Amino acid sequence: MEKKREFVSNIVDEARCIKRNDLVEALSDALPKGTIRFGSHIVSIEQDKTTLFPVVHLANGNSIKAKVLIGCDGANSIVSDYLQLNPKKAFACRAVRGFTKYPNGHGFPQEVLRIKQGNVLIGRLPLTDNQVFWFLVHMQDNNHNGKDQESIANLCRKWADDLSEDWKEMVKICNVESLTLTHLRYRAPSEIMLGKFRRGTVTVAGDAMHVMGPFLAQGGSAALEDAVVLARCLARKVGPDHGDLLKDCSMKNIEEAIDEYVDERRMRLLGLSVQTYLTGRSLQTSSKVLRLMFIALLLLLFGRDQIRHTRYDCGRL
Template sequence: MEELDIVIVGGGIAGLATSLALHRKGIKSVVLERSESVRSEGAAFGIQTNGWLALQQLGVADKLRLKSLPIHQIRDVLIEKGIKRRESVGPASYGEVRGVLRNDLVRALAHALPLGTLRLGCHILSVKLDETKSFPIVHVKNGEAIKAKVLIGCDGSNSVVSRFLGLNPTKDLGSRAIRGFTNYPDDHGFRQEFIRIKMDNVVSGRLPITHKLVFWFVVLRNCPQDSNFLKNQEDIARLALASVREFSEEWKEMVKNCDMDSLYVNRLRYRAPWDVLSGKFRRGTVTVAGDSMHLMGPFLGQGCSAALEDGVVLARCLWRKLNLGQDGIINVSSFSSRMQIEEAIDEYIRERRGRLVGLSTQTYLTGSLIAASSPVRKLLLVVMLMILFRDQIGHTRYDCGSL
């Protein structure tokens, strides 16, 4: 059986960010990714000030800025029965906001890691505890078993590690999201703003990445769970175009002229705020980060940035407590050493829980408001948001701190 110090399950944003943060503190880790290549589904993120502060700590912020436009404002539009009922414009963040391609972010994180850190094609089936030392053992689909001194689950919404911790399953939002990119060879000419339009049961948004590339999405509410009717990219494209048939010609052209290969569809899920508040995020020397810990809807655009914050905070907490030998190897020679690891994870969870409960709650209420049709329910949600989150973009002020 192979024995490793720190094993990270999942080579997405959270897994790579955590591994890079550990590397920058001189701590070795191995990332196990089930795919045969680094995941690259069509998506982009609006990374806000707090996310850029985390990227700065990871050492990749300046590289990513070269490939993205600054976003100056957010525009929300409500259209009912063909009539514009409401339009609001506000600042996107306290500070910096840019649209970043998921591919660019993943590559920047992965390329900054030492060779051999990322292992592809490692499909994790289960996690068990060693009966003698109580360290986790990861069982891989190919029959291998890996013992780790620290195990960090960054394996997304259907997380094997989360199930090992006994966390409640994530919940279905009852919506399906289609995401894609559209290239404009001669400059799209759009404002440098994030615009979101709600019309009936459809919410669609647009985020400029560069002067020639736009990321867009369509969220369909009350969409059937069965996705067998979406057999290929052409089917996804037809569904996206049909969903925006009542939008402006400019909007329909954007969806129609998309890069077909970039289209990506999935059902939206979330971890309930009350589960984030009460969830047990440590068992022995096992914990979680990113979507495995706090999967949330896209309504605040903080899922990616929160995952980056997780990586910085977890690496800092481990570095403070770990007894490191030469070459970043963890010395675990006694029960007290294992206790130090557990204390480090507990410190990480304490620091993150308050932040994540706030983000999850605001995201949940904002998503509920967008979906609400009853005037009474809308009023109730608005009042709750005003009481709990008077500063609607206050979440962008957060600083995860230095490594």
Template sequence: MCHWGLHTLDLRRHFHRLQNLHISKQVKQSSLTMEAEGTRDIVIVGAGISGLATAVGLHRLGIRSTVLESSEKLRATGFALSTYFNAWKALEALGISQHLRDLHDRLHGWMVGPISAETPPKEMLLPDFEEYEVRCVHRKMLLEALASELPEGTIRFLSKLVHIEFSGRYKMVHLSDGSVLKTKVLVGCDGVNSVVAKWLGFKNPVTTNRLAIRGLAHFPTGHGFEKRFFQFYGNGVRSGFVPCNHNSVYWFVTHTSTNLAEETSPENIKQFVLDMIRDLPKNIKNVVETTDLDNMVMSRLKYRPPWELLWANIAKDNVCVAGDALHPMTPDIGQGGCSAMEDGVILARCLGEAIKFKNLKGETEDEKESYKRIEVGLKKYAGQRKWRSIELIMASYIVGFIQQSRGKCMNLFTDMFLRSFLSRLRLKMSHFDCGSLSIDSK
């Protein structure tokens, strides 16, 4: 009996060892499956203009990406944006230019004048050439057009990035819901408060003493405005009114006033704007009066000091930044969204050249070689975007500083000598062609 009991005990121990081994194998297999499900070739943080443009550009090249968006849906803060020659070149490369052209009117020129009633505005007509194409595009329509080009499931909503860590040649992307993604390439398109930019060593953008109020007015039966960009400036105020199409007008006011707290009610914001533009024509003031309170937003203007980009890591290892995460700027030359689209096309092309590389001998690259090519591709992107970003930030700041300077002498000097120059400077900054999405696999 004792011998039989010992034998039975041995059998039981053996059975438990086999059972534990089976469970261990199941856990290990489950862990590997979860790791595979959590691994991505490219993770893009932020479903704004630069993030979606990059994802669409990669998709056009046959490369899939995952776009993480912290909100529950696409965000269209700012309502609309001016799109110049460089933006249309990027949209053509991405394949959605004609759709957006059909929805928005082409502007024929500018009407520029002082915010006071002292001097009537002057007109500057735009030549009917490709390089002078300007339209005011609904931000929501732009984001929806980009998102519609992506495969289902590309955008992952309610996915907020909170932490980045190394994992060999990969990056581990930790989200606020506790999930973790492992990625070969991490692209930060997460705006002025970018987590990815901070990881790369960027400082927080500089906060200016200027506030921007933006709005979008809807006119069901038509607004009656000519296809012009109406702009007014002086006494620390710069304002603009731009028709998007027959039924909507986008407007903005930037100012250096300290009378308005950022938590002010929408009613007080609207009244503040009306006080600022009280001397402008009635049809201009009617645009603000018609705007619903839900269609207004106010924010403090920020920018990245251009000299920071001289030594900053736009790209490091397999991580880079684009859009406002790279070059936040004041809106004075209308290039924030336009340059974000440039970023998307150029970044997609540089990554495409790295990822789609084929060894001439038909040999498969190992992981180390693949990682190195991605690193080189991102450095190429950074090299192409550094000086362009510096130039845009500087031009934006200078134009805003001149147009919002106070004093009669400065207003007179701007009116007599700088008004035409500043308008032409905006056009000059837009004369940039980001190129197509064709890649060189040499």
């Protein structure tokens, strides 16, 4: 018997797709050559006993004395460990992300489209007229480690087997090298609400601060909002009006800037993480009663317009 589509949603407004590598390259090009050790791997952080500023130790044996450390090091963040945040919690499911190229064009509209069918949640968003980003989550199949790219591709083909032809084709002809298998994790909403996201002049942004499941497809967007708000807060306290940028600024000013950033982000991130968590749980549970309960909670907390979060404006730089 064909499995019924239980859930379909699309987001048209502000549906833009970017490759993270392009962002990283743009950032690397924008930095003054020779001044920044780009691409260095952090292994540990400590506080300088005299200056109280952070010292970052790198895998190549070098150390960097920093005035500010902003940990954008993802879900396995070393910087969030330094802030003594709790370990992230795990959803009991895995997800794969990938890209598919259509040499003759895909013809899909510019929107984030997500459907759930049986235990599979799949979403896609065009990157260009010829390339599509997609993700695929299996709510129950939790036993694969994806030992190589070909085994991840086979797993995706198996998960997509009951989907309609356009989804199956997208998975079948994907760029196997682009696939990444992730064990989905999240920072508990209670920690987003109460967590201490600053220690001295160290803070976190992006997944390091608020990793969440891909059920609203907002984690990356929220990371970009973090960047805008943090830059604005730092500029207000330690920008060009305060001497030679970071060179002359005091620890107190940096700490105040970070506190303003954390305060401004907290409620926005709490809303996103609660909505993501409840959406994820409602999709995952096999109990109809529980699902209704999660949906009722979502309606109660976020109203009938469940994509209102996509119209949030974090302000200008």
